[in-house]
Amino acid sequence: MSDYLKTRREFVKTSVWGASAAWTVPMFLDRTFAEIDQKTRDLAVQADSGKDREILVVLQLAGGNDGLNTVVPYGDDAYHKARPGLGKEKTELIALNDHLGLNKSLGYLGELYGEGDLAVVQGVGYPNPNRSHFVATSVWETADPSAKSNTGWLGRYFDSECPGADPTVGISLKKTQPEAFGAEKNPGICLNTPELYRWMHAGGDDAMAEEMFASLNQPGEEASGSSIEEVGKAGGKVGEDSLAFLERVALDAQVSSKRILEVAAKYQSKVRYAGTPIARSMNLVSRMIAGGLSTRVYYVSHGGFDTHQGQEGRHDNLLGQMDEALKAFFTDLKQQGNYDRVTVLTFSEFGRRVAQNASAGTDHGKGSCLFVAGGGVKGGLYGEHPSLADLDQGDLKHTVDFRSVYATVLEKWLKGNSQVAVKGKYEVMGFMG
């Protein structure tokens, strides 16, 4: 039995069954789990570890990636007319066919496309799109076009499809918890530097300090046991007070810390990663995978895509950084023998206006393209490229609902039911397996 499970079992014993009415369920403990008869709880605790199962890496391109200069409809005159300065010619692209080409900065993704491991999904969006970064990001993360949901699509997946999983089921490498992880029970964890992912105290192996720290960092009996029906956006519950929220995060941190440290110590990559933040994030994900964490979803973010002004070099550069990081990452996974277990899904809150603006940049737009890459992907072009002749107030009309993309990944890759996570039944597409 792992230390983690031991810790958790001790916690369960002392706090859930031991304490009286006013208990607060830690985020990762399923409510039903707490109600299981004591005799069978070992079975429940030792659920499928998920150690060798499929992994999804969600890669956010924050700021609104210009889809039209990522996957370029170079064969369309309307494209060149709308973008006299920013438009790309065929010679500046990696042609996918006689109409479309990949931005030249995406050399590695071009190779993957050739090998059949890259799916390009075109025209992804949703009805009545919002042009605010914050609202649009919320829509994508919560899979709710009204942006009113308190839980995220991945958080709902953790809750409904991974019952009893420990908090490392989802790991975000962002500085803040992504809204996509918002959950009623298990919102995953955030991780930045594994070496620092522990309480460092002066006592060395001072067991007493550890013990006191542990007791101070779990829900107290006097914690206000408010309703656990609703959840706030950052993973906290609505109506729950700040202290109860902090105590639950503290407990999650405590119980996941040891596992993370063990795993981080195990593996050093032989592949060279660039010094960019995105490369460093991908490197850390690869270490966690190699170390055998049972994590199902990693979340990384690559920012700077809000190119209102002087777009050309900047946008190419950002795509290049992503391409370089993915190349190192997939090469690393191949060496580990984990290539076929990992799929990367990119998304961005919106694409950009078809016409360039006066600042040699582009303003907030609507539908856009995204990538799905990895050994389990059936490569090719999916969805229909939106027409550049038939625009909606200067913007592309979407042809694929983003929730279809999520549903496909959830059903075909993570092998779960997608309906709770994406709030409804959406068509499963053909790009997985």
Next chain:
Amino acid sequence: MLTEAPDTWTLQEAAHLLNRAGFGGNPREVKEFHGRGRKKAVEWLLAMEAPLDEISVPGWAVDEKAVLAQARERFAGMREGMRGLSAEEQEKKRRELNQERQREQRQQSVDLQEWWFRRMVVTKAPLREKMTLFWHDHFPSSVQKVRVAYLLYKQNALYREHAVGNFKELTRAVAVDPAMMLYLDTQTSKKGKPNENFSRELMELFTLGEGNYTEEDVKEAARAFTGYIVNRGTGQVTHQRLQWDGGEKTVLGKSGKFDGNGVIDVLFGQKACAEYLPKKLWEFFAYEGPSTELVEGLGQSFRDGAFEVKPLLREIFLSKEFYSNSALRTQIKGPVQFLVGMLRQLELAGLPKVYTVSICQQLGQVLFLPPNVAGWDWGRAWINTNALLTRYNVAGFVTKGTDAEAIASAGGGGGGGGEQMMDRVRGMMRSVGRNWAGPDYDKLVPRELRGDSGELVKLLSFRLFQTQLEEKQRKTFEQYADAKRGLVFTNTEVAELTHLMMSTPHYQLT
């Protein structure tokens, strides 16, 4: 008007006001503040008696003329240096000069971040710095995009000057603030091809809030903000009539040949505008999700007071509701509040210079580097498993309750620059940790007061929490103190106890 609270108040209420309207203080300061009585304490905060130049600015920002002269000189020198060079050599030279400029700007950004942070720690006008932070979050600009530290310094001075001034006047000033113009692309917005960035955020984030305007309003207003040009070298802003779209615009139902100020006048005529800022101020100072009645009441006062911020803050700080259980110790400290407050509690004047920025980065709030145009996400968004453990470890460093060297070196880096750079940073941080003196515990907790664990914990609790501890915590801390007690209770043990007390969910609240 909100119901006023009586003039007599408790120590905890005084500490609450000092924490929220500023960055807290040490026990002596809290007691002094309490002694003024509620009304006089609020007036003292609002008076902001310390001069605007209470601490000296970074050398390069002292003299505006010198900064500009230097920029011109560099430009002239660049042209001079180019003469007689081949195209290839010129290109190389240009790259070198560019790199030098970037290095200098990076250094100046760090100076600036460290300078403002230190200012918050030592200020005698805490509300001014707190409000400057509020404005920086409300009207954010990032050095990452603006790239000229001096312009951000100027913007910061603008916010400080208007700290409790008039919201409408400040909004007008922000529209032509050089850093903001570069941050939200007003700079490149021209007649015929307006850039919508500033116009959109002006409505969505600065004055009205989502849902109180249409896409059409954004497009129309953007036309009004065309033709404003900022000179990057000098920071001068001019309005060039030829590039301004002087045609008729319709914004929120009002039509006219608006320029920027014309649009701002229209926005400030909206009911949503009168309530948007008061709600945000209430959430910043008191608690999230105030009732509609409360917001409407504040909105009424704000509009009646012609958008003056000072009377609005007075109303908030004197209200009964501000000291209710919904407000007391319910706010999750932001990283800057957490750090500055900790230093003030421990009577420290600052952190090692390079470490200041590094810690802020790890905790998720670097001054002059807000994540985006909405500023930072506050409240629960500051906290996740990683952030919480990082806070505990930072407390270990500051208190010297643990191996500061290990913490500083493991957390270093963060920016770009590859492995070599990382190694250099780690080495630097190691020495920072080694040389950190920590708090003066002999002064904070005199040795004669360490005899009894109960008294010791009580003393430290007032300093760190200013409230009664829960039974379980108090006992745990006392047990720890008892167990650590050898022949004497040395500074090391005080540091370890302080660190443990800070490594708790409770310490994250104010």
